[in-house]
Amino acid sequence: MRSFIGKTRSPGLNRSHLMSGIVSLSSPISLRLCAISARSLRCCAISCGRIVRMAAAATEGHAASFERMAVKPPSHPTYDLKGVIKLALAEDAGDRGDVTCMATIPADMEVEAHFLAKEDGVVAGIALAEMVFHEVDPSLTVDWSKKDGEHIHKGLQFGRVSGRAYSVVVAERVVLNFMQRMSGIATLTKAMADAAHPARILETRKTAPVLRLVDKWAVLIGGGKNHRMGLFDMVMIKDNHISIAGGVTNAIRSVDMYLKQRNLQMEVEVETRTLKEVKEVLNYASETNTSLTRIMLDNMVIPLSNGDVDVSMLQEAVGLIDGKFETEASGNVTLETVHKIGQTGVTYISSGALTHSVKALDISLKIDTDLALEVGRRTKRA
Numbered sequence: 497m498r499s500f501i502g503k504t505r506s507p508g509l510n511r512s513h514l515m516s517g518i519v520s521l522s523s524p525i526s527l528r529l530c531a532i533s534a535r536s537l538r539c540c541a542i543s544c545g546r547i548v549r550m551a552a553a554a555t556e557g558h559a560a561s562f563e564r565m566a567v568k569p570p571s572h573p574t575y576d577l578k579g580v581i582k583l584a585l586a587e588d589a590g591d592r593g594d595v596t597c598m599a600t601i602p603a604d605m606e607v608e609a610h611f612l613a614k615e616d617g618v619v620a621g622i623a624l625a626e627m628v629f630h631e632v633d634p635s636l637t638v639d640w641s642k643k644d645g646e647h648i649h650k651g652l653q654f655g656r657v658s659g660r661a662y663s664v665v666v667a668e669r670v671v672l673n674f675m676q677r678m679s680g681i682a683t684l685t686k687a688m689a690d691a692a693h694p695a696r697i698l699e700t701r702k703t704a705p706v707l708r709l710v711d712k713w714a715v716l717i718g719g720g721k722n723h724r725m726g727l728f729d730m731v732m733i734k735d736n737h738i739s740i741a742g743g744v745t746n747a748i749r750s751v752d753m754y755l756k757q758r759n760l761q762m763e764v765e766v767e768t769r770t771l772k773e774v775k776e777v778l779n780y781a782s783e784t785n786t787s788l789t790r791i792m793l794d795n796m797v798i799p800l801s802n803g804d805v806d807v808s809m810l811q812e813a814v815g816l817i818d819g820k821f822e823t824e825a826s827g828n829v830t831l832e833t834v835h836k837i838g839q840t841g842v843t844y845i846s847s848g849a850l851t852h853s854v855k856a857l858d859i860s861l862k863i864d865t866d867l868a869l870e871v872g873r874r875t876k877r878a
Contacts, residue, residue: 512804566643567624569713571720579633581624581704584670594666601662609664610865611655613648614858614877620644620682620717622677623657624710628671633663643684645717651878653865668861677707678714679857685718685850690833695838698723698824702848711851722845723846724763731755731764731787735794738766745780745800755787765790766823774813781820790843792815795827797837805833811840 536807569577588594613619622644629636637660648654659666689697697720703711712722724730735749741747748766755761764787768774774791781788805828815824824844825837837845858877872878 506789511611545742546662547573547679553698560781561614565714566645566722567623567717569623569709570716571726572709572725574729575709575710576707578627578631580710581628581670583706584673585628585631585667587668588670591751594662595663597665601665603662605661606659607661607664608656608658609668609861609863611651612860612862612865612869612872612878613650613656613862614872615654615682616647616649617679617857618686618718619646619648619654619675619679619857620669620714620861621678624674624678624713625671628665628674629657631665633660635659636663636667645719648736651869653873657855657861663719663862664861672837672859672861674710677704678710678717678857679859680847680854681711681714681850682718683857684831685715685720687831688829688845688847688850689719691831692736692838695825695835696721697847697850698844700848700852701726701847702852704851711854714851720850721844726779730762733764733766735767735769744768744776746785748780749784752784752787761787763789766790767792767793767794767826771813771816773820774816778820788821790824792824792826792846793842797825797828797833799828805836807836807840810837810842814841 515865530591533861584737611612619642622640622642626638627637636657638655639659640655642648644655653784685699687699699712699715699720700723701708705771715722724732731751733744733791738744738747741750744766748764751764755764766777767786774793777788777791778787791813793810793813796807796813798809799804810825817823822843823841824846825842826846829837829845829847830849834845834847869878
């Protein structure tokens, strides 16, 4: 059990002075929140344990902070991660700010709050949480006993944030919204990636609007691999492109001409829905110096009435391609079917469900952890 006693900040105190009042305890004590003077700072206490100290203020330079992240976010030429954080905070604050905090919390009150897992899973969003805390208040200090991508279990206290009470509570919901969503994605991704082996698991572009990079970052944290980031970084010839072009061969030929004329080099994927289309693609590639790199095998996993799936068509398509191109299975991919799909020899398995149907992992941020754990045990969530 970790405890913290609220305190008021003296103008002459800096963070090192505040932290010098923290000592280790070997036995649990009740958490109380009360205002004290600067002379009483040494009453602050937390329990000992394996803690990785990471000051929120260190995230001021994004490049520097990315270097020490457990998993770095995917790259994007125009995405403004800090801007997304600001939008999320502004969405909460509106035109007045947190009226409840302003009404109930003294401006100079300081607290310590703990991250509490309410179910088992893979934690994600720790690095992003630090960015949010820094955006709200660079003086906040954040410590973690877990890293992005590590397992957490129900009832575990795996991080803490300390500093101005007002700042902690203002940041709380935005931090948790990011972390819960990202942890849910990472948890499902990890389960699918393990089951799909030796195939690699991919997400799709079926992400929450404006959260594309955040969702795809969570997939990386969970052990998956990113598909294309958007419309700009990979050519992906899908069914509608093929229909408009007048067939799969015409579509690939048009792409080859376009890339050659503009001296562009990038990955090219084509969607196939039948073995006939697979053969047509292979025939074109055998006669032409094509830029094609991957063939998607769409809906070649057939669901059966008994809940199983028939992967014989997929397996035949993989055999026809015979390693000439990367392959990607898509359609009817679930946690129950992904292992069987992965055994067909396909290179990748893509699943939109990783991001479009995510179940958030239950995580909370509590000042009074004694009461939070008591309630959690009563509701079977701790």
